[in-house]
Amino acid sequence: MSKFSSMADRNATESAMSWEERALPTTVYGLLSRTTEKFGTRNAVSYQILSGVKDKAETLTWSDLHGKVTQAANLFRGLGVGETDVVAYLLPNANETVITLLGGTVAGIANPINPLLDAEQVGAILRETNAKVLVTLKPFPKTDVAQKAAEAVRLAPNVKTVLEVDLNRYLTPPKSWIVPLIRPKNPIAHSAKMLDFGAELARQNTVLDFEDAREDRPCAYFHTGGTTGMPKVAQHTFSGMNYNGWLGAELLFDEESVVMCPLPLFHVFACHVILMSMVASGAHVVFPTPQGYRGEGVFDNFWKLLERWNVTFIITVPTALSALMQRPVDADISSVKTAFSGSSPLPIELYKRFEKASGVEIIEGYGLTEATCLVSCNPIGGIKKVGSVGIPFPYSDVKILMATSDGVRHCDDDEIGEICVSNPGVVPHATYTEAEKNHDLYHDFGNRAYLRTGDLGRLDGDGYLWITGRAKDLIIRGGHNIDPADIEEALAGHEAVAMAGAIGQPDAHSGELPAVYVELVAGATASEKDLYDFAVQRISERAAHPKHVEILDELPKTAVGKVFKPDLRRRAISRIFDQSLKDAGQAAHVSAVAEDKKRGLVAQIERSGDVDEAKVVEVLGRFAVAWDWKD
Numbered sequence: 001m002s003k004f005s006s007m008a009d010r011n012a013t014e015s016a017m018s019w020e021e022r023a024l025p026t027t028v029y030g031l032l033s034r035t036t037e038k039f040g041t042r043n044a045v046s047y048q049i050l051s052g053v054k055d056k057a058e059t060l061t062w063s064d065l066h067g068k069v070t071q072a073a074n075l076f077r078g079l080g081v082g083e084t085d086v087v088a089y090l091l092p093n094a095n096e097t098v099i100t101l102l103g104g105t106v107a108g109i110a111n112p113i114n115p116l117l118d119a120e121q122v123g124a125i126l127r128e129t130n131a132k133v134l135v136t137l138k139p140f141p142k143t144d145v146a147q148k149a150a151e152a153v154r155l156a157p158n159v160k161t162v163l164e165v166d167l168n169r170y171l172t173p174p175k176s177w178i179v180p181l182i183r184p185k186n187p188i189a190h191s192a193k194m195l196d197f198g199a200e201l202a203r204q205n206t207v208l209d210f211e212d213a214r215e216d217r218p219c220a221y222f223h224t225g226g227t228t229g230m231p232k233v234a235q236h237t238f239s240g241m242n243y244n245g246w247l248g249a250e251l252l253f254d255e256e257s258v259v260m261c262p263l264p265l266f267h268v269f270a271c272h273v274i275l276m277s278m279v280a281s282g283a284h285v286v287f288p289t290p291q292g293y294r295g296e297g298v299f300d301n302f303w304k305l306l307e308r309w310n311v312t313f314i315i316t317v318p319t320a321l322s323a324l325m326q327r328p329v330d331a332d333i334s335s336v337k338t339a340f341s342g343s344s345p346l347p348i349e350l351y352k353r354f355e356k357a358s359g360v361e362i363i364e365g366y367g368l369t370e371a372t373c374l375v376s377c378n379p380i381g382g383i384k385k386v387g388s389v390g391i392p393f394p395y396s397d398v399k400i401l402m403a404t405s406d407g408v409r410h411c412d413d414d415e416i417g418e419i420c421v422s423n424p425g426v427v428p429h430a431t432y433t434e435a436e437k438n439h440d441l442y443h444d445f446g447n448r449a450y451l452r453t454g455d456l457g458r459l460d461g462d463g464y465l466w467i468t469g470r471a472k473d474l475i476i477r478g479g480h481n482i483d484p485a486d487i488e489e490a491l492a493g494h495e496a497v498a499m500a501g502a503i504g505q506p507d508a509h510s511g512e513l514p515a516v517y518v519e520l521v522a523g524a525t526a527s528e529k530d531l532y533d534f535a536v537q538r539i540s541e542r543a544a545h546p547k548h549v550e551i552l553d554e555l556p557k558t559a560v561g562k563v564f565k566p567d568l569r570r571r572a573i574s575r576i577f578d579q580s581l582k583d584a585g586q587a588a589h590v591s592a593v594a595e596d597k598k599r600g601l602v603a604q605i606e607r608s609g610d611v612d613e614a615k616v617v618e619v620l621g622r623f624a625v626a627w628d629w630k631d
Helices: 007-016 028-039 062-078 095-107 119-129 145-154 175-182 197-202 238-252 268-281 298-309 318-324 348-358 484-492 528-538 565-583 613-620
Strands: 043-048 058-061 086-090 109-112 133-137 161-165 193-196 218-224 232-237 258-260 284-288 313-316 338-341 361-368 373-377 397-404 407-410 417-422 442-445 448-459 465-470 475-477 480-482 497-507 511-520 548-552 588-596 600-607 626-629
Touching (some): 028 062, 028 095, 028 238, 028 268, 058 062, 062 095, 062 197, 086 095, 086 119, 086 145, 095 109, 095 197, 095 218, 095 268, 109 119, 119 145, 145 161, 161 197, 193 197, 232 238, 238 268, 258 268, 268 284, 268 361, 268 373, 284 298, 298 318, 313 318, 318 338, 318 497, 348 484, 397 442, 475 497, 475 511, 484 497, 484 511, 484 528, 497 565, 528 548, 565 588, 565 600, 600 613
Parallel strands (some): 043 284, 086 109, 086 133, 161 193, 313 338, 338 361, 600 626
Antiparallel strands (some): 043 058, 218 232, 397 407, 397 417, 417 448, 442 448, 448 465, 475 480
């Protein structure tokens, strides 16, 4: 394991040899086979469907996992999946999810899909990827995944086979006896063949029936976007996935590591940063409950689960850290050495609170789906600059670039621009499966294509990367750019605040004005005026003082814990438009705010009485937000 405690360590690892000279196995299966040869009898993956510290768990060794992945690959190939064909899955976390992901990359192209999407969006992704096979749940209590999958397949006739996973096998009596009695019905509304995943898997050989790929190729499709909107499909190659795994094995984990990962296996964080690191290093990963952090009792039992599994490494996100800080550390967690936090910047106050309460060092990392994930990380055991996302990983070339009328230029130290990346995970000029979506996604600088991340940031004089916001999240007030992170960081210091999300609300004069939505710590109290007063005392720039502060029971979040700002923008558009129409004496209101591929968020205006249409056009025409009459 190489040292990664400074830029000097990072540079030494990179300069020791080129990436090509590292001579990793060409394929994911090759990497899995190499680790199985070394650590076959060691634990690879554990899963428990319930969150209790004594609840049943299933553990697969590396030999077990290798055999099941081989069987899955044989099964998929037997169902007509070739190297350019897609095996999609719509699954919560389970051992079958791991097996499907890895087996899918061997037979063809694996396509994880977020079960929180609606059926129409799932169907659209299945059509976009032209998936031949879908692995999903057999109907199960308290989840509609099976029903959603059936509707999605009806909308995607390209899916020829549906393989069902039955979670009941993870339960013990009496729960396992009850499930068949209360299992929801699933009227099949499609013509795809239905098969039982477990039964079909058991019929397969545990050696490959076909030759593994010899050359690098796309092996996974991951959709981007949150729980609504228009997801795009990014393609990942063997080399990109193996690069992420190599980083974990080289810098973070070894076969003695035990990693707790309550993140979803449709997201690159869990799939590439963690699972592929396990595949490369031989470490042991634990997935608690189908829904991870969202699972019933996971937060309440979390510290005890760490003790149960003798965990050394926690995988988390800021929203989960915030929830954990509302529960006492009620177990022996002395085995835990490090927590890895990603998905969004970690507020400084939350960082301090967690390290003080748990005694566990937090490492912040940065990555994105379009780069097959990993880009940078805090140095391990080295100097941490709280608020930065550390230093770029070996073989990750990060530049801060700015487009000008004279072309692309390189930003100076501490100058904010767009974070751009070139590394083995970036597929130059072919990130998305839809060619048109790759337009203007790269800066050709020097002799390399750099992926434009859409994130604003800076590199300081020591080479540390700082994220200052999303280019698309900037609040533009009368042409003046306001970083929402300034408002969010100010409120994060309030003891009653669990999380804050700042956005630009429509304004007829300035285009946008800053607004902030706040989720409070459980049991805490604060008024919106208290929070406003607290914020303005800590925000030096008057233009960034929020014009609206609103407390919500819970902020909308993506499955990996990011505050989902499109929902906050929808809320703000509805509020501003409705008030403007009311002030103008018009009997109309916003019935919905939908996303349009070309126009962005579009307000749907519904009449509720007599309306002067010309007046409505005049009132709403003052705003930059698009709108339509609801038919």
